[in-house]
Amino acid sequence: MAHSSSQSAPLDNQFAVSSGRKMFGNIMTALVFSCVAIAAIPLVSILFMVITKGLGGLTPAVFTDLPPAAGVAGGGFRNAITGTLITCLIGALISVPFGVLTAVYTIEFGRGNKLSQFVSFCTNILSGVPSIIAGLFAYGIVVLATGTFSAVAGGIALSVLMLPIIIRTSEEGFKSIPRDTRLAATGIGATNFQSVTQIILPAAMPFIATGVTLALARAAGETAPLLFTALFNQYDAKSIWEPTATLSVLIYNFAISPYKNQQALAWVAALIVVLLILVVSILARIVSRRKVY
Amino acid sequence: MNPSTRPNSASDTLENNDIVIRTENVSIFYGAFQAVRNVFLDVPKNNVVALIGPSGCGKSTLLRCYNRLNDLIPGARVEGKIAYQGVDLYDPKIDPVEVRRRIGMVFQKANPFPKSIYENVAFGARINGFKGNMDELVERSLRGSALWDEVKDKLKESGLSLSGGQQQRLCIARTIAIEPEVILMDEPCSALDPISTLRVEDLMHELKKQFTIIIVTHNMQQASRVADMTAFFNAEATEGGSRFGYLVEYDKTYNIFNAPKQQATQDYVSGRFG
Known part of the structure; x- marks a missing residue:
């Protein structure tokens, strides 16, 4: 009986991720992504500067x-x-x-x-x-x-x-x-x-x-x-x-x-x-x- | 140890008295630890000699002494005498490299070089200063290890691209190519499937016409199938708790499996321990 009801019933509350934990996970993911972006800034900007300023004179x-x-x-x-x-x-x-x-x-x-x-x-x-x-x-x-x-x-x-x-x-x-x-x-x-x-x-x-x-x-x-x-x-x-x-x-x-x-x-x-x-x-x-x- | 107390040496009863390797009262030490104690074992020419016994009984350790591979382990030391065709292998004048060219080793895990199949086989011959027809030698060695038909169209491919069983036969071909007199095999089939194992065993029957083979195996059926002579080793604990290995019985394979003289051998071959 319990077996069949657990299959048809919606996900039991005790297994649902709490909204606080979900939010914490999202914030951390955003944080990690922004760190990656910040780390890429020096490389990208150096390349950008060098290419824009140097390419014109490349003869x-x-x-x-x-x-x-x-x-x-x-x-x-x-x-x-x-x-x-x-x-x-x-x-x-x-x-x-x-x-x-x-x-x-x-x-x-x-x-x-x-x-x-x-x-x-x-x-x-x-x-x-x-x-x-x-x-x-x-x-x-x-x-x-x-x-x-x-x-x-x-x-x-x-x-x-x-x-x-x-x-x-x-x-x-x-x-x-x-x-x-x-x-x-x-x-x-x-x-x-x-x-x-x-x-x-x-x-x-x-x-x-x-x-x-x-x-x-x-x-x-x-x-x-x-x-x-x-x-x-x-x-x-x-x-x-x-x-x-x-x-x-x-x-x-x-x-x-x-x-x-x-x-x-x-x-x-x-x-x-x-x-x-x-x-x-x-x-x-x-x-x-x-x-x- | 007094020679009169040597454990059942079978050499007296052998029909073929052409002994290639004599092992006289050999003990092997790692630092102060004695791994193998007082082994007497004579290997007759063109025979397959199997070394069997439980783990830690020193059979692989002994095998490695026959081509001085134990030299690579710091602190390893051999006492007693291992004579190859009458020459003491541990005489200070002996060059271990020369020993290994006459007494080649096939390892437990197939270990082809990261080179082509052809080069894997040619390597041994080259380092040996082989001057003849290399193509012919490679073919002969690969035929000798029953691998030729499977690889003859892809000799340029990497040896590592072969299956496990093929790799092991490639390693055997590589060893044959140095044209040794003795081939040592350290559990050559333990990583192979039954069909590959059978092929390698068939191969050993062929190889012993030309070479003398000493094989370490955990597989008693294998020993009974391939070996002419079998040596049973056992391990015993000392008072200090460390274990040392020793030769229990050495005889014709048939006798070891059907009429062993020692109770320990009887127990081991009937599967009561080990």
Whole structure:
């Protein structure tokens, strides 16, 4: 009897959500959504500003011409684009081998031991080091030693900033590989070298590639460590041992300049940096999508 | 332990006296903890030897000592002598990598490399410095593990795309490809369905013509189906409460299952415990 009546009767009062609780739920949902909106404001407004102010000046000349002198119209910053690519490349050439091999040690051979714990601790600290300190470091060991500002000095400063990112992501990659896979390689007589180079590294490659692209994206936008390492150059640097223009330093120089044309170029350069980082981040997403494990 | 008190060693009664691996008074320690105690066990050539027993009796631990995989566990230590064709495997001059190339391991969980089916098999041969016709070796190894017909049209696909049973046979093919003399199998069928299990068991009958196989299994029917020799291990608690494993009885499989000499073996194979 009770059974049939409970089926046909409207929802019993004791199961109805009280209006107070319902309202509380709605308020919290609204709160969370507005927080999301607020968090998106900086990103959206930066993109909006950069695109509206930079897009108008985006002409082929930007990629082919040298920076204009004060008060001169037109011009571009081909030297800054190549300079950013070169300093980032130097940074990557230094930090990728060191970073990946460090992760090979901490995960594959020294997992949990004192030395690898110490290295992980240092990596954490390094990732928190202000970028200007990295610049100071490169200034001290390269600029003072060679007597000149250069792309190499800039690249070394950037490599210090890239290193912890690459170590972290490589470590994540190695950790994702099951213990069984390592045992399989060892169990049929692979040496440590063979199992690392032929099994572990290829399997962790999507992670490493993600780390490298993220590190590059970070490095491409850094200004402080380049100010007194790569410095700036009105012209194309003839070698990597000369002061070198970079996009970020060009933005810094031109944004505070009183000349309209240079200010406009700073916006274009900002747009290109943002686009560069966007492209690199998308690449990172694509390579990390084909994860093995 | 005095050799005269060694537990029923069957080697005296074997017709085939060509012993590949001799296990003489082997004890295995993890730090101060003794996991396996005083094992004597001789493995005859071209036989399948099954190690059975309840969990924690040290059969997998012993198996891993035969190709020095226990070296990877910090604090693991072997006492006594494990001799492969007369050579002490734990002699300091012995290179464990070389040992593992002669004595390959197939694991409980199929663990193909994240590479193509072809590369999974070729990997072992390559690291071994194989110079011959790789295509031919891959085909021969895959045929050897009864997988060729299922994968011959998709050798480029990832080894991880195969089913569990196929993956395990791929792992066997990979081990065959290094052309070892002994294959160790650590519960190779425990994660497989009955049909895949049957295929792997059939495979073992084929493989033993060419290789010597030591298999750890929880499945007594499996031991009785595939093994020529069976070793029954048991675990016992010490006063301190920790457990150690030891060899109770080692004999022809038929004898272990039908006429065991030890009461513990009788109890275990008849399902009274374990």
